Each structure stands twice: as structure tokens, then as C-alpha cells.
Amino acid sequence: MPIRHLIFALFLPVTAWAQSPLSEIEWLDEPSPVRLPGTVLLEPPVTQTGLGPEIDVSPLEALPPILGLVSPSVTGLPIDLWRGSAPARLEALISTVSVRQNPAMQTLLYTLLLSETRAPVGSGDQLLLARLDRLMALGATDPAQALLQLAGPTDTQDRFQRWFDATLLTGDEDRACAALTAAPHLTLDYAAQIFCKARRGDWQSALLTLEAxxxxxxxxxxxxxxxxxxxxxxxYDGAPPLPQASRPDPLTFRLFETIGERLPTASLPRAFATADLRDIAGWKAQLEAAERLTRVGALTPNHLLGLYTERRAAASGGVWDRVRAVQQFETALQTGSEAAISKTLTPVWEAMKAVNLEVPFADLFADQLGPHSFNDAEIAELVWKIRLLSPAYEDAARTPLVNTRENAFLAALAMGEPNTARPSSPLARAIADGFNPQTPIPQELTEMILDGRLGEAILESMTLFANGAKGNHGDLTSAFATFRHVGLEDMSRRAALQLLLLERD
Incomplete structure (x- = not known):
């Protein structure tokens, strides 16, 4: 299917884009560190003699190309985000940093993976392949395919294999097969060669290769x-089905599909859910795949909403109850009746909570809920908290509500000033400490930032955040202090609000 590069910017919510570029962040306005490279001038040079200056000569290495789908003017991240970092360390961080439970962290990771950046000099494809592998692991198959096509999918066998896998899941395999037909050396996998020969209509050659x-x-x-x-x-017409593959690769998955023995994707890696978004999958399979991908930010909430409202629920229980709840709530919104909205909001919210889709729901409906006033105090508070989970969290914070200690802290946090309210829990205290301008960031991260290893510092901070979300409040404080130090203010507030408002194991 056609890939339109523009749609991948949708992985980055508007609020993430609105942050100040990192070239304008606070720490760059501080006095320059002592350990600066010799090519950086703190002031215009002034000659003391009429002689020409001495010139230091060093060999130049070819700069790696800039690769990414989203411009730095959109993400706010510099082109040299990965400068000076060890490729092996970046690969390890990208592949392991946990973002499953926090949508704001998911957004930040997509921003890092999709922003136009340059790999460290001399690192080859190591960083590119790490970015691609994590995108696939997240289920962001379309962006992975687009990034490969931008980089040159037939330049190496490693690139081609990832491109081939992605196209098999997106339904765009004819393009990869055409490339393989023209350059058979791109893979040593005879199964791929047989498949592509058949897809290109060369059945005789495919049969001969299979016989060999x-x-x-x-x-x-x-x-x-x-x-x-x-x-x-x-x-084999009428033959018993083949044993199902427990860990199929994308080609095996597509071959089973082609012979009419389609494998369910629920137990397979998340990238396989992309295949269920195609029209050949049933509506239930599409719904479940869309929920799975939206949960990790690999699919836009609007895509999921389109599937929820496509037709009437076919049965009851599970995903059908969520379809029915969303449709009833949307109908209530369209009527404008606050009584109808109140009646349908709690059921749909509970349905979204059951599958960890609260933030996508808030992104979809918070603006429509904002203008309404609700007499029911519980509904009013629920609406307020839904709005706090949305990009309009600051507007919600300005809206008067029952002034409990918890709500006062949430409102202060949404305004970026949690230290003006009393923390309501140890978790809230750790967050407030992280937002305190006097809180130092860890020495190791300070050195990374001063060395220009900004991407590595952000990834390390994300690891601290993941540890902190599990109960290590010291790490959480350090993570927020670092995020805010490098200008990630909006992301910090949304991540903190999500930690406090979402019920996660």
C-alpha cells in the first residue's frame, strides 16, 4: 500500500511539537563549560601580530547522511542528537528503554526515532538498524518502512531484510519483491526468493528453485x-491443515495467509498486528489490532475511532462492548445533552480503562467535553481529569473544581508549578522535587549534556523514569529534573500527570 511520509508526523502529538527547540533551551544560555572543543570560539578572534595564525590540520571523516521522517523544526531536536555517543550504548538504550505504561514516554521515543538526525561518525548502520528494530517492536511498521525507503533499502542485506519484513506486514511486498528480482544477492533466503518469483508471476522459476x-x-x-x-x-486441496508456526517470521505469516490458514496475531509480536489493519482481515481483528497499536502510540486515536464507529457491534462482550460504549457516547456528544453525556461517559471511560486507552480517549474527546458544565460532582471531576490527560491540560487546570489536596496538586502540576501545592503522596513529592529548579541532575547526565550527547542523555533519563514509575522515587526525581533541564517541559508535565492519574500495574 502507498506510504505517505507526511502521516508519520502524526505520531508526534501537537503538544510535543510546540515545545521550544532545544537550541533555545535554558542550559544553552548558561556560561559555556570549560571543556570545549578547540574549534568553538567564545568571542571573535583578535590577532596580536601581522603573522598568519597557526593552523591545526586533522583528517576529515565523511559525515553520515541525515535520516529521519520529521524535521528538526517540528521535533525541536538537533541534527547532531547522537553526536559523540558510543553506537553500542545507543543501540542498547533504544532497544531496552521501557515506554509501555506511559503515553508521554512513547511520544518521546517516537520523536527520537523519527526525527531527522545524523548517526555518530564511523558507526555505519548500527544506529539506523536499532531505530528500525525498535519501531518494528513497537508496531510502527509503516514508519519503519518509510524510513528504510528514505535510507536506501537495497544498500545492504540487513536493510533489505527489514524492508522485506515490513512490506510483508503492510501489504506492500510487491515493491520489495521487484527489488529482489532485480538484485537476487540481497538475500540468501531461498524462501524469500521463491515467494517473490511467484509474486512476480515467474511460477516456473519459483518451482525450479523449490525443487532445488x-x-x-x-x-x-x-x-x-x-x-x-x-x-x-x-x-493439497482437502489436505489437513499444517501445524501452526509458534514463532513465525513475516514471510511465514504471509505464506500461511496465502494458503488459507491465517495465523491469529494476538500472541505474535506487535508488528504483526499491522497486517490485521488491512481490508482482508475481519472487523473484529481490525478492532483488536487497532487497540493494541494505539495503546503504544503506533496508531493514531482517530484511526481507532474510525473503526469503533464503522458499523454496529456484531455481538456482546469484549471489544463489542467497547464499540457500543464509544458509539453511544459519541451520539450523546452530538446531541449536546449534558444528561446524555453524563449517562454514557462513565461506561465508556471504564471500557477505555480496561484496555489502557484512557489517553487516546482524552485526546479524542477532551475538547468536546470542555465547554459543558455538569451538575453531578463525580462526572464533573471525571471530565476535569480527562482534560488533564489531554493536550489541553493547562486549560483544565484553570477551571475551578472541588479543591481537594490531590486536585490542588494536579492543577499546580499542570501549570508547571507543583511546588506551590502540598504533595498528596510520596509519588507526588518525587514529582515535585523533579520540578524544583534547585534539584541537581545526576553528574553522569550533566557530563553527557555538556559533551553534546543529548540523545543519549534523554534515553538514560527515560530509563530513570521507567525505574521511578516502578517505585524508585529518587530516579523519578532525577528523570524529571533532566527532562526539564533540556527543555522537555510539555512532555514532563504530561508524563507526570499520567503517572498520577492512570492506574497501571
């Missing part, structure tokens, strides 16, 4: 059996 694979034992027996049925379906 049988004769020379070039493929495992289960792959050979699957390819036999793919190329000769008439021979």
Missing part, C-alpha cells in the same frame, strides 16, 4: 511443506 531446495535440503522441512502448498495449492 528440496534436493539440497536448503530449507527446514516445515518451510518446504508450506512452500509446496503455496506453489501447488491444487495438489
Amino acid at each position: 531446495a528440496h534436493a539440497l535440503d536448503l530449507l527446514p522441512a516445515d518451510e518446504l511443506a508450506l512452500l509446496d502448498r503455496f506453489l501447488s495449492p491444487d495438489i
Whole structure:
């Protein structure tokens, strides 16, 4: 299917884009550190003699290309985000940093992965492949495919393999197969060559290659059996189904689909859910895949809403109850009746909580809920907290509400001033400490920032945040102090509000 690069900017909510570029952040206005490279001038040079200055000569290394889908003018991140960092350390951080429970952290990770940046000099494809692998692990298959196509998917076998996998899941495999037909050296996988020859209409060559694979034992027996049925379906008409693959790769998944034995994706890695978004999947499969991907920010809430409202629920229980709840709530919103909205809000909110979709719901409906006044105090407070989870959190904070200690702290936090209110819990205290301008950031992170290793410092801070969310409040304080130090104010507030308002295990 066609890939439009512009849509990938939708992975970055508008509030994330609105932050000041990192070239304007506070720490750059502080006195320059002592340890500056010799090429940085603190003031215009002044000559003391008429002689020409001495010139230091050092060899130049070719700069890696700038790769990304979103401009620095949108993300606020510099091109040299990864400068000076060890590629192996970046790879480890990108692959392991946990963002599953916090949508703000998900947004930040997508921003890092999709922003136009330059890899460290001499790192080869290590950083690019790490970015691609994490995008695929998150289920962001379309952006991974687009990033590869921008980088040059046929430049190396490693790039091609990832591109081929992505296109198999997005339904765009004909493009990758055309490239493989033109350059068979791109893969040593005979199964891929057989599949692509058949897709390109060269059935005779595909059959000959399969016969050679049988004769020379070039493929495992289960792959050979699957390819036999793919190329000769008439021979196996009425045969019992093949044993299901427990850990299929994208090609195996598509081959099972082609022979009419489609594998369920719920137990497979998240990237496979992308395949269920295609029209050939049933509505229930599309709904469940969309929920799974939206939960980690790999799909926009509007896409999920479109599926929720596509038609009437076909049954009851599970996803059908969520479909019905969303449709009833949206109908109530359209009537403008505050009584109808009050009646349908609690059921739909509970339905969204059950599948950890509170923030996407808030992003979709907070603005429509804002103008309404509700006589029911519980509904009014629920609406207020939904708005705090949305990009309009500051507007919500200005709205008067029952002034409990918890609510006063939430409002102060939304305004970026949590230290003006009494923390309502140890978690709130850790957050307030992180927002205190006097709180120092860890020495190791300070050195990274001063060395220009900004991307690495942000990833390390995200790791601290993940530890802090599990109960290590000291790490949480350090994470927020660092985020705010490098200008990630909006993200810090949203992440903190989500920590306090979302019920996560």
C-alpha cells in the first residue's frame, strides 16, 4: 500500500511539537563549560601580530547522511542528537528503554526515532538498524518502512531484510519483491526468493528453485511443506491443515495467509498486528489490532475511532462492548445533552480503562467535553481529569473544581508549578522535587549534556523514569529534573500527570 511520509508526523502529538527547540533551551544560555572543543570560539578572534595564525590540520571523516521522517523544526531536536555517543550504548538504550505504561514516554521515543538526525561518525548502520528494530517492536511498521525507503533499502542485506519484513506486514511486498528480482544477492533466503518469483508471476522459476531446495535440503522441512502448498495449492486441496508456526517470521505469516490458514496475531509480536489493519482481515481483528497499536502510540486515536464507529457491534462482550460504549457516547456528544453525556461517559471511560486507552480517549474527546458544565460532582471531576490527560491540560487546570489536596496538586502540576501545592503522596513529592529548579541532575547526565550527547542523555533519563514509575522515587526525581533541564517541559508535565492519574500495574 502507498506510504505517505507526511502521516508519520502524526505520531508526534501537537503538544510535543510546540515545545521550544532545544537550541533555545535554558542550559544553552548558561556560561559555556570549560571543556570545549578547540574549534568553538567564545568571542571573535583578535590577532596580536601581522603573522598568519597557526593552523591545526586533522583528517576529515565523511559525515553520515541525515535520516529521519520529521524535521528538526517540528521535533525541536538537533541534527547532531547522537553526536559523540558510543553506537553500542545507543543501540542498547533504544532497544531496552521501557515506554509501555506511559503515553508521554512513547511520544518521546517516537520523536527520537523519527526525527531527522545524523548517526555518530564511523558507526555505519548500527544506529539506523536499532531505530528500525525498535519501531518494528513497537508496531510502527509503516514508519519503519518509510524510513528504510528514505535510507536506501537495497544498500545492504540487513536493510533489505527489514524492508522485506515490513512490506510483508503492510501489504506492500510487491515493491520489495521487484527489488529482489532485480538484485537476487540481497538475500540468501531461498524462501524469500521463491515467494517473490511467484509474486512476480515467474511460477516456473519459483518451482525450479523449490525443487532445488528440496534436493539440497536448503530449507527446514516445515518451510518446504508450506512452500509446496503455496506453489501447488491444487495438489493439497482437502489436505489437513499444517501445524501452526509458534514463532513465525513475516514471510511465514504471509505464506500461511496465502494458503488459507491465517495465523491469529494476538500472541505474535506487535508488528504483526499491522497486517490485521488491512481490508482482508475481519472487523473484529481490525478492532483488536487497532487497540493494541494505539495503546503504544503506533496508531493514531482517530484511526481507532474510525473503526469503533464503522458499523454496529456484531455481538456482546469484549471489544463489542467497547464499540457500543464509544458509539453511544459519541451520539450523546452530538446531541449536546449534558444528561446524555453524563449517562454514557462513565461506561465508556471504564471500557477505555480496561484496555489502557484512557489517553487516546482524552485526546479524542477532551475538547468536546470542555465547554459543558455538569451538575453531578463525580462526572464533573471525571471530565476535569480527562482534560488533564489531554493536550489541553493547562486549560483544565484553570477551571475551578472541588479543591481537594490531590486536585490542588494536579492543577499546580499542570501549570508547571507543583511546588506551590502540598504533595498528596510520596509519588507526588518525587514529582515535585523533579520540578524544583534547585534539584541537581545526576553528574553522569550533566557530563553527557555538556559533551553534546543529548540523545543519549534523554534515553538514560527515560530509563530513570521507567525505574521511578516502578517505585524508585529518587530516579523519578532525577528523570524529571533532566527532562526539564533540556527543555522537555510539555512532555514532563504530561508524563507526570499520567503517572498520577492512570492506574497501571
